[in-house]
Amino acid sequence: MINENKTLKKFIGLEKELIYKKAFGSLLGVAFGDAMGMPTSLMSPLEIKKVFPQRITKLLPAPKGHFIHNGLIAGEITDDTQQTLLLADLFIEEKKFSRMGVAKKLLEWAKSLDAFKSMLLGPSSLRALKMIDEGVSLDETGRIGDTNGAAMKIAPVGIAHPGDYDAVVKDVAEICVPTHNTNIAIAGASAVACAVASGMVNKELDGLVEAFYYGAEEGMKLGNQWYGASIQKRTELALKIVRSGKKEEEIWQDLYDYVGAGIAMSESVPTSLALVVYYNGNPIKTAEAAANMGGDCDTVGAIAGGMAGAYSGYEIFPQEIIDQLSLVNNVDFNLYAKRMTDAIFS
Ligand SMILES: [Mg+2]
Structure with missing residues (x-):
């Protein structure tokens, strides 16, 4: 695959504003x-x-009574x-992503929220962070x-490496070591981060989809071999569904039923x-669909939004929403x- 970052570096002065916007x-x-997606998270x-x-x-x-998010107000993340x-902080502070840095940040954050005793953490992060806390290697x-959980947090890696997909996959694998060190998780997170990295430099959605597949393929070669449905083949099915010509709400239901929107990497x-493809990279619309579709609504919303937001840039968001x-x-x-942009260009 062409390394688009080489082109970017040549125009470094011109591109900084664009990188910031993305x-x-x-x-x-x-x-x-x-x-x-927060209010409907984990609902059918x-x-x-x-x-x-x-x-x-x-x-x-x-x-009222939402079993994870009870009490959260409108707009709460x-x-x-x-x-x-946390990953953005790590990159701003260290200009790189190290497994030690990720483990330290995640553990500090989990402890600050007393997350071992709540429903906040997903199953992989909860299990891993408890082991890290006990001193396990x-x-x-x-x-x-x-x-x-590996994919929901991964957008900063794509932001840090605009158009440089091999650098993305390498950093994703490093970040996944403490909590999500399986080929399935690295593939899903690499697919998302490569799509973000493409959105940072590409004007065409085809390029974003191509980068997504590249990340999934390369990520599958890394980490511990583990079982799970193919991310690429599920994506082929998902793209067929959004191109079926059916009505919007039927498409949501078909995605939910055939591909899934749950916490499994090969679903969400x-x-x-x-959703990014169906809504032409509009992060407002992908978020609305994720919230209404059901399943792991907040995480699907976050993952789709990270990819679509890189592609569209911040100007698509009304100022009231940003505020x-x-x-x-x-x-x-x-x-x-x-600060992330400064770190990229430093
Ligand atoms: Mg969440």
């Missing part, structure tokens, strides 16, 4: 998708219809964005981690890519994008 877009895409389509009879089209609070920002802690990652996300979560996403 980095900001990707981070906002993760946060908006996460916050839109039927349950969503019961609790939210009207289609969800804006940021809402969690419904969850672990998906929090872990994404990082070579062991991620041995069977295969769920979508192909479905997320299919709401920043204010409610006390996070300056704009500053994150600026």
